[in-house]
Amino acid sequence: MKYIPFGSTGLTVSELGFGGIPIIRLDEKSALAVLHRAYEAGITLYDTANLYRDSERKIGMAFAHLRDKVVLATKTFRRDAAGATExxxxxxxxxxxxxxxxxxxxxxxxxxxxxKATAAGGVLKAVVKAKEQGKIRCIGVTSHNLAMAVKLVKTGLFGSIQFPFNFIEDAAKGELHSAARERGMGILAMKPFAGGMIDNARIAFAFLRQYPDVLVLPGFDSPERVDEVVSLYQQPHTVSDADIQRMERYHQELGKQFCRRCEYCQPCPQGVMITSAMGYKVIAARMSPKVAVEFTKVAMESVAQCTECRECVDRCPYDLPIPDMLKEHYGLYERHKSESLS
Ligand code: SF4
Ligand code: SF4
Known part of the structure; x- marks a missing residue:
């Protein structure tokens, strides 16, 4: 495992990070086993979020005695100072x-x-103050909207940007990554498997390792999965012609029928949380259906408000049949809900 500077933030991190979502579905003992295997394999960067249920707690338990050996990253979804401080x-x-x-x-x-974040009483002031108090070493930001991510990077207010990046969703490699590099920002890649759409780890990482300053955050749910991905980092990473053809096949198979979480379709006049609801199938596959039902409850219940007005369809750059897809996801959610109640 190589260790590299995280932009010019002063932090040094392993070339491969750890995404904190999949450990949500593991019991405590299994989560600790995965986290400790990752640490033994040399991974030092652990990324989680307040939103990820008990993921922060499990990471805290795993590394309390190793605090100065790991780089801990987390997030707040709150836009107000009071909520973010809490x-x-x-x-x-x-x-x-x-x-x-x-x-x-x-x-x-x-x-x-x-x-909201930049308004008086917004989260930005709170995190700047927390940094001055030494509670935060570096302030970063995450986004799924390319234009917004570029705008955030160009504010010069953040030390890092986290955005989806994989061979299916590679738009970040253009202006976003260039603008972040110019400013010495750390660059984090979420969703190296395109939210579960890519099932070939070797090709996924062969693509990503072409960008050695982009810190990838795969989620791991077993020690074996850690070993599998870490072993890829111990091998040469050339992208062959056959790999390029395989990537092309993924593009063709997925076609336009999957949501890239860009959020151009929002807002919905009925308050349907489209992007979150469009991810239900993948979330259910990554977590258990029972946890997925709880985790997505607010978003999935909002789908019932859809009047099929198709305003979102007009705004989706990928021409997704959003109301039909929402209905399909909602059907699955309802099935999982009734199964988890029985
Ligand atoms: S079709 Fe449904 S989800 Fe889309 S904008 Fe209209 S009400 Fe909202
Ligand atoms: S439904 Fe379309 S516009 Fe909305 S987030 Fe997904 S890909 Fe983007």
């Missing part, structure tokens, strides 16, 4: 630490999010 204090408590290395504003994708 979440930060909670993160510090459950992660058993007195500082977070990288604290990120989670999913700033709409103008409305940014307006």
């Amino acid at each position: 979440q930060l204090e909670n993160s510090l408590r459950v992660m058993k630490t007195d500082y977070i290395d990288l604290y990120q504003l989670h999913q700033i994708s709409q103008d409305e999010d940014w307006d």
Whole structure:
């Protein structure tokens, strides 16, 4: 495992990170086994979020005795200072630490999010103050909206940007990554498997390792999965012609029928949380159906408000049949809900 500077933030991180979502579905003992295997394999960067249920707590338990050996990253979804401060204090408590290395504003994708974050009483002032107090070493931001992510990077206010990046969703390699590099920002890649759409780890990482300053955050749900991915980092990473053809096949097979979570379709006049609901199938596959039902409840219940007006369809750059797809996801959610109640 190589260790590289995280932009010019002063942090040094392993070339491969750890995404904190899949450990949600593991019991405590199994989660600790995965986290410790990752650490033994040389992974030092652990990324989680207040939103990820008990993921912060499990990471805190795993590394309380190794605090100075790991780089801990978490996030707040709150846009107001009071809410964000409460979440930060909670993160510090459950992660058993007195500082977070990288604290990120989670999913700033709409103008409305940014307006709230930067308003008087918004989250931005709170995190700057927490940094001055030594509770945060670096402030970062995450987004799924390319135009917004570029805008956030260009504000010069953040030390890092986290955005989806994989061979299916590679738009970030253009202006976004260039603008972040120019500013010495750390670059994090979420969703290396395109939210579960890519099932070939070798090709996924062969593509990603062409960008050695982009820190990839795969989620792991077993020690064996850690070993599998880490072993890829011990091998040469050339992308062959056959790999390029395989990537092309993924593009063709997936076609336009999957949601890239860009959020251009929002807002829905009926308040349907389209992007979150469009991810239900993948979330159910990654977590257990029971946890997925709880985790997505607010978003999935909002689908019932859909009047099929198709405003979202007009705005989706991928021409997805959103109301039909929502109905399909909602049907699956309802089935999982009734199964988890029985
Ligand atoms: S079709 Fe449904 S989800 Fe799309 S904008 Fe209209 S009400 Fe909202
Ligand atoms: S439904 Fe379309 S516009 Fe909405 S987030 Fe998904 S890909 Fe983007």
